[in-house]
Amino acid sequence: MIQGFKDFIMRGNVIDLAVAVVIGAAFTAVVNAIVASVITPLIALVWQTDPESGQVGPAVEGLHGPVTFPIGGLISAVISFLAVALVVYFVFVLPMNVWKERQARKAGVVEEPESKLPTESELLVQIRDLLEQQRGTPSSAPTVPPQVR
Template identity: 75%
Template structure:
């Protein structure tokens, strides 16, 4: 039982997953700090974020006659926060990393073929089947 557990832990994908979780947690802290210190103040120049949490939405009378209010301010704040995090991740991390990879590939002389589409797995299997059928010289009745 212990040997099986040791084998499980020592697999490359388990270690890779553990490293990804730790790096992801650290990455989350960096992204949240960028959003809190740069993006949120920019948003507050135009719109007060604390006003959204107190904002109320439509009020509807329920089945029992009690009014039910749908507070949409929190939802709006969450959507804005999500979009801010997504923009920061793309502009600060994804876009520069893609540019870096493109430049490194260009320096190495590895150019991505434009317009050249590689065949899919299914297309390759069809080609292999057709080649095997051409090579088969036995009559159909002998098979």
Template identity: 75%
Template sequence: MIKGFKEFILRGNVIDLAVAVVIGAAFTAVVNAIVSSIINPLIELVWKPDEDGVVGITVNGLHGQVTFPISDLINAVIAFLAVAIVVYFVFVHPMNVMKERAARKQGVPEEPEPLPSEAELLVQIRDLLGKQADAAPKP
């Protein structure tokens, strides 16, 4: 029972997922702080916030003005990209390198040789038939 649990935990995809979730959650707070303290002021240099402090595009609608909060969208995209980049380069890429090294040590080929195409097979058959015809005794 313990052996089966150990095999389950030591599978690469389980460890990858656990690391990504934990680090992603921890790093999100850092990214949100950077976005709110650096990116928001940069956005406010381009767009003036309305009276509610929302930066976005204001449109006159049927029932008054409506503001589309563009800054929230930009913040979310930047936060997502920052977390994804850090998780990939700090955890996923090194784990892939470790797996490749382990596979090389075990002698597992990285990729099997591709199968020849139909045209290549026909050329090989033609060449073999030509060699057989040349080697056959002449009457």
């Protein structure tokens, strides 16, 4: 019973799901706070803040007054995503992959080197040769493609 639970927990998809939930819930708030208190003010140094909406971005004069494109929110969201993804990879995914490799080595699992697959040209030559063998023509004879009517 304990071994079954251990096998269930150590499956990759269960670990990935747990990592996503934990990191999404706990770390996102920290990253958002850092972005809101550091990155957004830096962006505001470049573009003015719209006094009505509080959005940061370039303002363009429109038909009914100035329009602010909220680039600051977009940049903040991208930085937040990259920060969370970076932490998830280096704190959870990379160590789990190293652990799995060690477990595989302990179990004596040897990865087979990938066999070199033939290129498209080599496959076409093989197909041509097989077709010639089926027709009974020698493979050294040049073949003329059939004419399309």
